[in-house]
Amino acid sequence: MPQTHLIAANWKMNGVKASLPIARTIAEQSRGLQARVALFPPATLLPLMADVLQGTDIVLGGQDCHHADSGAYTGDISAPMLKDAGASMVILGHSERRHGHLEPCALVARKSLAALRAGLEPIICIGETLDQRQAGLTIPVLSRQLADSVTSDLKGQAFHVSYEPVWAIGTGLVASDAQILEAFALIREHLDKHFGTNAPQVLYGGSVKASNAAHLLALEGVGGALVGGASLTVEDFMPIIRAADTAPV
Numbered sequence: 001m002p003q004t005h006l007i008a009a010n011w012k013m014n015g016v017k018a019s020l021p022i023a024r025t026i027a028e029q030s031r032g033l034q035a036r037v038a039l040f041p042p043a044t045l046l047p048l049m050a051d052v053l054q055g056t057d058i059v060l061g062g063q064d065c066h067h068a069d070s071g072a073y074t075g076d077i078s079a080p081m082l083k084d085a086g087a088s089m090v091i092l093g094h095s096e097r098r099h100g101h102l103e104p105c106a107l108v109a110r111k112s113l114a115a116l117r118a119g120l121e122p123i124i125c126i127g128e129t130l131d132q133r134q135a136g137l138t139i140p141v142l143s144r145q146l147a148d149s150v151t152s153d154l155k156g157q158a159f160h161v162s163y164e165p166v167w168a169i170g171t172g173l174v175a176s177d178a179q180i181l182e183a184f185a186l187i188r189e190h191l192d193k194h195f196g197t198n199a200p201q202v203l204y205g206g207s208v209k210a211s212n213a214a215h216l217l218a219l220e221g222v223g224g225a226l227v228g229g230a231s232l233t234v235e236d237f238m239p240i241i242r243a244a245d246t247a248p249v
């Protein structure tokens with residue numbers, strides 16, 4: 001298990017060239033802090049951000065990739081293209097892809113293999129919707145997503161899982177400690193069973209911000225945070241990175 005928290009910034013469809021100084025400042029202010037910091041800007045910014053971050057410890061990633069390495073797929077971006085643009089990680093199976101683009105678990109699994117082929121570390125997201133939680137389906141839904149999108153094909157590879165309850169994303173609602181611990185226990189059981197001692201780091205995502213980061217990162221098993229809205233400014237994001245210094249891994 002890595003000894004540092006992974007603090008990941010998912011900028012989603014936000015950010016233009018004028019946003020590059022944010023990445024530079026985050027890199028400068030993160031120097032000497034414990035967390036491993038990863039930025040996931042829109043793909044259009046990857047090569048420019050790679051230049052800005054050269055010589056720093058900040059990791060860059062893409063927000064999605066295609067399951068094929070190349071071909072006639074208008075509008076899509078392949079894992080080798082992300083790698084070529086300076087990425088070393090990629091977010092896969094985010095709920096905005098699963099629900100907004102109707103991506104099934106099997107496709108997420110294929111994408112993760114494409115990412116690994118290209119030398120990218122995937123962060124595979126899982127999470128239940130509010131309707132599913134209210135119907136008492138959280139555990140079956142998470143179990144199905146784990147079984148079908150975090151498959152044993154990943155054995156021996158570097159990857160991460162992020163638990164992001166869909167109802168907590170961008171809503172200001174944060175899962176309770178009990179809800180997080182229940183989901184993490186299930187995820188840990190799946191990972192221990194299939195990946196043994198190489199079991200990957202598990203992140204939490206969903207309205208992580210300065211005021212709750214230290215608490216969330218200190219919860220047992222929480223190996224980091226996948227941050228959306230609060231990763232878009234230096235003022236909001238730096239306290240989350242610093243919170244990792246106060247929380248044991």
Ligand SMILES: O=C(CO)COP(=O)(O)O
Nearest residue numbers: 010169170206207228229
């Ligand atoms: O979707 C998320 C990270 O991938 C979380 O978004 P928010 O932090 O804006 O809730």
